[in-house]
Amino acid sequence: MEKKTSNKHFKVPEGYFENFKDKLSERLILDDTDKKEGFAIPEGYFDGLNEKIQRQLESTPIKVVHLFPKRRYYMVAAAITAILIMVMGWQWNNTEALSIDNLAETDIENYFDEYEFGLSSYELAEVLPVENVEVSDILDTPLNENLIIDYLDNEIDNLNELNLDDDEY
């Protein structure tokens, strides 16, 4: 049996194949845009869109965008930091070295009152010079001579324990 390859019995409208691509594209766009996953659009929305955007473009002012605003902030911050460092460095260089003379006596007293050093009275006595120390420097109320004699009479059994030199008797 002869295979029929001719389509002479069938006809197509004039220009059908020439316009097929356009018609198909049109159809695809319609199918594609009419309704998607239930979403719909107002009729003729896309027709007027071009004009709408052009109008919007003319009426929207161009926003002035500063070039590298972040970099500018960083530069300002860096400049401020540099100035601060310079000022602090200058002050640091001008500061006299601290010595014991800069400290108020009350501060030193408070310091000794608040902190324990773990040093015994003997250890302290070895360190502190006593040549110029008077009894009145240590005690607030002056000692009565009779009280001292009474104390020595009652508390000291052997005067030799005091290790006094001869001229101190």
Added chain:
Amino acid sequence: MISETVLVKELKDTRTQSKAFELLIDTYKERLYWHVRRIVLNHDDADDVLQNTFIKVFRSIHNFKEESKLYSWMYRIATNEAISFLNNKRKKLGITSEALQDKMIDSLEADVYFEGNAIELALQKAIAELPEKQRLVFQMKYFQAMKYETISEVLDTSVGALKASYHLAVKKIETHLTQS
């Protein structure tokens, strides 16, 4: 049809940019609209975002380095515009992005421009529950059949990460739909 290189050249030339911009809008308006619409769900919001997108494209065309395709570049702008739009909306309402997604879905049910059936609404609800990146990947891959390479250019994410996101998104949607 005019080639992309020629179109970009004409858009950058002040003498030809007006005509070229018209052509650009006509060529991409529908694709970009549907991309944006799937993110913001509401027609009026999509319209706002789409107009802003084209305005931004027109004003930034001189910065377009042609390292990627014009189409990907525009998609990236549209995506960023849509996300910024939702973030601004969320801030104005003082709610979390999850709460905003819930609100958008609730509004969708009463939207005159949403004619979806129960299954389509359930699908939108499932998509709304995805994290932002997974939601975008799913929408671009599933509905728009975009290639991973193109999505990668738009979202600035590696193809591997996109495949993982899409896989996770599909699993979550399947679970959501099965449970509901």
